[in-house]
Amino acid sequence: MTGEDVIILLPLVIVAAAAVAAMLAIAVRRSHAATAGIALTGLAAALAEVLVNLWLKKGYVGHLAVMDNQALFVIGLVLAANLVVGILSYGYLSRRRERAEEYYVLLLLAALGGMVLAISIHFATFFLGLEVLSVSLYGLVAYERGRLGVEASLKYLVLGGTASAFVFFGMGLVYFDRGSMIFFWVDWLYGQYGPGPLGLVAMVGCVMMFVGIGFKLAVVPFHLWTADVYQGAPAPVTALVATVSKGAVLALVLRMARGSPWAGYYFGDRAVYYSGGVCPSAPVFWILAAIAVASMFTGNLLALRQRNVKRLLAYSSISHLGYLLVAVLVSGAAGATAAGFYLVTYFAATLAAFGVVTALSGANGEAESLEDYRGLAWRRPALAALMTVAMLSLAGIPLTAGFVGKFYLLTAGAGAGLWALVIILVANSGIGLFYYLRVVWAMFERRATEEKELPRIGVATGVVLAGLGAAVVLIGVWPGPLAELVRAWMGGGW
Amino acid sequence: MDTQTAEKTTELWPLAVYAGLVAATVLAIVTISYLLGERHRERATGLPYESGIVPTGTARRPLPVNFYLVAALFVIFDVEAVFLLVWAGAFRQAGWAGYVEIVVFAGVMGAGLFYLWRVGALKVIGGRGEHESGDTDEQ
Amino acid sequence: MNSVSPESGLVVAAVLFALGLGGVLARRNMLFVLMSIEIMLNAAALAMITAGARHHAADGQVMFMFILATAAAEVAVGLAIVLLIYRRRRTLDVDEAREMRG
Numbered sequence: 001m002t003g004e005d006v007i008i009l010l011p012l013v014i015v016a017a018a019a020v021a022a023m024l025a026i027a028v029r030r031s032h033a034a035t036a037g038i039a040l041t042g043l044a045a046a047l048a049e050v051l052v053n054l055w056l057k058k059g060y061v062g063h064l065a066v067m068d069n070q071a072l073f074v075i076g077l078v079l080a081a082n083l084v085v086g087i088l089s090y091g092y093l094s095r096r097r098e099r100a101e102e103y104y105v106l107l108l109l110a111a112l113g114g115m116v117l118a119i120s121i122h123f124a125t126f127f128l129g130l131e132v133l134s135v136s137l138y139g140l141v142a143y144e145r146g147r148l149g150v151e152a153s154l155k156y157l158v159l160g161g162t163a164s165a166f167v168f169f170g171m172g173l174v175y176f177d178r179g180s181m182i183f184f185w186v187d188w189l190y191g192q193y194g195p196g197p198l199g200l201v202a203m204v205g206c207v208m209m210f211v212g213i214g215f216k217l218a219v220v221p222f223h224l225w226t227a228d229v230y231q232g233a234p235a236p237v238t239a240l241v242a243t244v245s246k247g248a249v250l251a252l253v254l255r256m257a258r259g260s261p262w263a264g265y266y267f268g269d270r271a272v273y274y275s276g277g278v279c280p281s282a283p284v285f286w287i288l289a290a291i292a293v294a295s296m297f298t299g300n301l302l303a304l305r306q307r308n309v310k311r312l313l314a315y316s317s318i319s320h321l322g323y324l325l326v327a328v329l330v331s332g333a334a335g336a337t338a339a340g341f342y343l344v345t346y347f348a349a350t351l352a353a354f355g356v357v358t359a360l361s362g363a364n365g366e367a368e369s370l371e372d373y374r375g376l377a378w379r380r381p382a383l384a385a386l387m388t389v390a391m392l393s394l395a396g397i398p399l400t401a402g403f404v405g406k407f408y409l410l411t412a413g414a415g416a417g418l419w420a421l422v423i424i425l426v427a428n429s430g431i432g433l434f435y436y437l438r439v440v441w442a443m444f445e446r447r448a449t450e451e452k453e454l455p456r457i458g459v460a461t462g463v464v465l466a467g468l469g470a471a472v473v474l475i476g477v478w479p480g481p482l483a484e485l486v487r488a489w490m491g492g493g494w
Numbered sequence: 495m496d497t498q499t500a501e502k503t504t505e506l507w508p509l510a511v512y513a514g515l516v517a518a519t520v521l522a523i524v525t526i527s528y529l530l531g532e533r534h535r536e537r538a539t540g541l542p543y544e545s546g547i548v549p550t551g552t553a554r555r556p557l558p559v560n561f562y563l564v565a566a567l568f569v570i571f572d573v574e575a576v577f578l579l580v581w582a583g584a585f586r587q588a589g590w591a592g593y594v595e596i597v598v599f600a601g602v603m604g605a606g607l608f609y610l611w612r613v614g615a616l617k618v619i620g621g622r623g624e625h626e627s628g629d630t631d632e633q
Numbered sequence: 634m635n636s637v638s639p640e641s642g643l644v645v646a647a648v649l650f651a652l653g654l655g656g657v658l659a660r661r662n663m664l665f666v667l668m669s670i671e672i673m674l675n676a677a678a679l680a681m682i683t684a685g686a687r688h689h690a691a692d693g694q695v696m697f698m699f700i701l702a703t704a705a706a707e708v709a710v711g712l713a714i715v716l717l718i719y720r721r722r723r724t725l726d727v728d729e730a731r732e733m734r735g
Contacts, residue, residue: 020602023605023606023609024605024608024609026609026612026613027605027608027609027611027612027613028612123696124695124696127699128699131703131706131707134707135703135706135707138710138711138714139710142714142717150714150717150718150721151718153714154663154711154718154727157707157710157711157714158657158711158727161673161674161707162654162657162670162673164674165650165653165673165674165677166673168674168677168678168680168696168700169646169650169673169677171681171696172680172681172684172696173680173684175681175685175688175692175693176639176643176680176683176684176687179684179687179688179690181692181696201643559716559720562712563713566709566712567709569709570705570706573701573702574702576698576701576702580698
């Protein structure tokens with residue numbers, strides 16, 4: 001690794017250094033404020049460094065990683081989400097536990113894992129990013145040692161470890177068949193051998209990799225852990241699982257699906273050959289399409305009968321990942337742009353929703369039952385308004401970010417001629433409306449008795465929540481600038 | 495092919511003879527001592543021999559939980575050493591850049607060790623895990 | 634010294650992986666479930682080595698070391714979580730971990 005590589009990778013270096021510094025700070029003296037300060041400063045510095053990198057330094061790091069526009073965009077998203085979660089966690093943890101410091105080390109490591117996934121162009125970085133992200137999330141999910149958190153973490157760990165093994169074995173098989181672990185090269189070697197069907201070994205390898213990736217994205221049929229982990233994890237950690245973990249893995253899938261410039265030449269018509277880089281074949285296209293459809297329906301239908309807000313959001317996230325897979329299937333620059341825009345809107349709305357859950361969670365239990373939200377509009381109008389905006393955005397109502405995101409997804413899908421998927425997506429948005437509006441409805445109901453004392457909200461948490469709400473509305477009303485930004489960054493190139 | 499198998503059989507017969515001799519010797523010792531030896535049926539005859547002391551309690555005592563913690567930490571640090579070995583093998587090719595990298599790596603590992611020492615995870619006896627009832631996480 | 638063919642190595646890796654997967658699905662004891670995960674990860678590592686041997690490259694062995702190191706970390710975290718559960722419930726049966734439903 002040369003000095004130039006270090007400069008290219010500076011955002012990652014800063015976060016890694018902040019993690020070590022936070023750990024040493026804990027070893028010297030335990031202080032919640034100091035550790036949180038180090039972690040949040042590190043994340044903010046890395047975020048600032050991303051903006052500098054955008055103008056100054058991009059490029060390849062050996063064969064392992066690339067820092068291009070897409071990588072910087074996803075890293076920016078990951079860091080911003082981690083920063084939001086970190087600030088929300090500070091208020092949450094100071095209400096609950098005395099030993100809150102290690103939480104921030106794990107938070108920084110989760111950010112690091114997500115960033116490595118964002119720059120990955122090689123199985124080795126894919127593997128390392130996935131493991132760093134997953135292992136720190138296992139720790140975070142179990143951080144609140146109440147029995148639900150530990151149980152959720154065990155389920156996550158057993159299924160996540162199995163999924164990791166599937167990914168690595170699949171990598172081994174693809175490498176066995178193709179003799180390269182670099183995404184572009186694997187893709188190019190397929191081109192060299194002609195656009196025929198994959199060999200059996202590579203085909204099995206591709207399917208195994210998708211099993212593992214499907215688990216990380218929590219798409220049907222690999223979604224069984226989602227609701228339990230969402231419910232058992234502390235609310236800010238749930239926000240992290242819903243955003244950073246899925247967003248980073250999805251960015252990696254986009255990179256794998258984009259492939260090299262040769263892909264389009266060799267694979268011509270997408271309807272026949274999925275021009276997806278590492279795993280190009282018609283069966284893979286149909287499997288992904290089936291997964292997308294199943295995720296949309298399963299997520300939305302199971303969410304209908306949930307009375308626990310965290311579980312409801314879990315099933316809703318399954319359907320949202322189904323929507324995002326449509327963009328992956330479109331592939332190319334159009335798909336990446338639509339996915340990037342949708343990711344931003346999904347991140348903002350999801351963080352806002354879990355921000356409200358976090359802000360309402362006091363020392364004695366989390367506000368996860370729908371009952372906890374009944375009449376909220378009359379007790380905490382600001383929080384209820386934010387939750388309403390988040391729910392409307394997730395449902396895709398006009399004048400919120402979610403609507404514009406869905407619009408871009410539909411345009412991209414229609415542009416690629418995936419009409420069946422587009423129609424299913426629209427139908428599912430209709431189903432989703434029911435349960436999102438049920439939460440809103442509950443908040444505006446009048447309630448006679450008021451038994452629970454609601455926790456106070458700190459200044460930083462308030463500012464972050466207000467910012468999220470403003471972002472959701474602003475993107476919905478005036479999407480132009482963000483759309484330009486996403487097109488420039490996710491469209492590929494430097 | 496034929497010559498090869500023949501060669502192998504000629505190589506193997508001393509081994510068979512040796513194994514037969516061992517079995518015969520063991521059988522002879524056991525048989526002779528059974529026929530000629532004394533017989534006891536005292537109170538402590540059937541107990542395991544513990545340097546002449548009568549054993550107390552069971553061997554299946556639960557170890558303190560910190561023992562497992564230290565064992566897990568050992569495994570992690572032990573496995574990380576593999577990277578040091580690989581670097582040592584490629585010492586000349588890696589050059590100064592490799593040296594800086596391995597120093598950073600070792601530094602991070604050292605920082606981790608320092609942290610573990612300070613939070614008391616390395617105390618096998620008297621550490622945090624000893625008094626389990628002191629846990630505050632029962633809800 | 635005659636070498637093993639890469640394909641047979643892959644078959645061994647596949648059998649190991651299937652054994653691990655079977656263990657994860659069938660075992661009720663959490664420790665054995667963790668062991669089965671470890672077996673699956675090691676099967677993946679073996680597949681990497683086999684693939685590297687087929688292409689006469691060191692990449693497979695590098696991946697093997699990465700898998701080794703991260704598998705140790707993963708299982709250490711798993712053991713810590715199992716210990717937490719054991720302290721509370723006094724059992725290692727995975728079926729006992731089912732307080733969340735729906």
